[in-house]
Amino acid sequence: MRPLYLEDSYLKEFDATVAKADGKFIILDNTAFYPNGGGQPNDTGVIKRGDGAEFRVVFAIKKDGNVSHEVDSEGLGEGDRVHCVIDWPRRYALMRMHTAAHILSAIMNRETGALITGNQLGERESRIDFSLETLDRKKIAGYVRKANDAVAAAIDVKHYYMATEEAMKIEGVVKLAKALPPSVNELHIMEIAGIDRQADGGTHVANTKEVGIIELLKIENKGKNNRRIYYALK
Numbered sequence: 001m002r003p004l005y006l007e008d009s010y011l012k013e014f015d016a017t018v019a020k021a022d023g024k025f026i027i028l029d030n031t032a033f034y035p036n037g038g039g040q041p042n043d044t045g046v047i048k049r050g051d052g053a054e055f056r057v058v059f060a061i062k063k064d065g066n067v068s069h070e071v072d073s074e075g076l077g078e079g080d081r082v083h084c085v086i087d088w089p090r091r092y093a094l095m096r097m098h099t100a101a102h103i104l105s106a107i108m109n110r111e112t113g114a115l116i117t118g119n120q121l122g123e124r125e126s127r128i129d130f131s132l133e134t135l136d137r138k139k140i141a142g143y144v145r146k147a148n149d150a151v152a153a154a155i156d157v158k159h160y161y162m163a164t165e166e167a168m169k170i171e172g173v174v175k176l177a178k179a180l181p182p183s184v185n186e187l188h189i190m191e192i193a194g195i196d197r198q199a200d201g202g203t204h205v206a207n208t209k210e211v212g213i214i215e216l217l218k219i220e221n222k223g224k225n226n227r228r229i230y231y232a233l234k
Contacts, residue, residue: 001019001027001030001065001067003031004030004032005031005032008032009091009206012086013083013084014083015081016031016084017082018077018078018079018082020066021076021077021080023074024073025068025071026055026069026071026076027069028067028069028084031067033067033069034202035061035067036060037061037062039118040098040202041094042059042060043090043091044057044086044090045057045087047076047084048083048084049081053075056071056072057071057084058071092205093123093124094121095203096233097121098202099192099208100126100211100231100233101121102190103151103195103196104144104229107143107147109172112132114130114131116128116130117129125217125232127228128229129222129226129228132225132227144214150192150195150208151208151211151213152209153208155192155193156192157190157207157208158191158193159189159190160188160191162186162189163185167186167199170198172198173198173199190204212233212234213233216230
């Protein structure tokens with residue numbers, strides 16, 4: 001299964017063949033539907049068969065090395081040639097949110113050493129949990145301003161693969177608390193020059209200027225050494 005969403009985050013439509021069908025659960029030979037994971041929700045959209053029948057993708061998740069697509073009705077069968085269309089407004093909103101999360105997390109890590117303890121992206125509002133001992137609202141607001149300076153700098157967002165052994169030598173390549181080195185031969189790297197460089201399997205915008213403006217909504221205490229930041233984009 002080729003993860004087209006990693007090859008081109010801007011791919012809105014693609015053709016595929018149904019590799020396996022089990023009722024409403026479909027596996028394609030390649031897919032641009034992002035599977036739910038890493039705090040980024042799955043893509044939704046439509047799978048269209050040649051005879052005009054349409055099946056709405058309501059959920060997608062990675063399973064046994066493939067992406068399983070749950071559709072709203074049965075009818076697709078192994079070998080069917082299909083044309084797939086991503087719900088682009090939803091995908092693009094999540095791309096912007098994801099890139100914003102990386103920029104904000106990188107600034108927080110650089111300024112405080114904080115690691116990410118949890119996150120959840122949304123189309124209108126997102127949140128990130130950080131391993132911070134104290135909640136200083138004034139300082140956090142300052143970190144958000146620095147994140148917006150990085151956004152305004154219009155830096156290209158690059159993607160490439162690296163051998164895992166080499167990638168793990170990069171300081172900060174994994175910013176998730178308690179994360180273990182993945183047991184794969186190579187890692188997909190997302191890089192914003194001078195800001196962030198880390199292993200990542202999600203979708204992003206091509207340039208930081210597409211993020212817009214990061215708006216700090218609220219900050220919460222979520223237990224010992226855990227602070228939650230909510231943000232939106234304008």
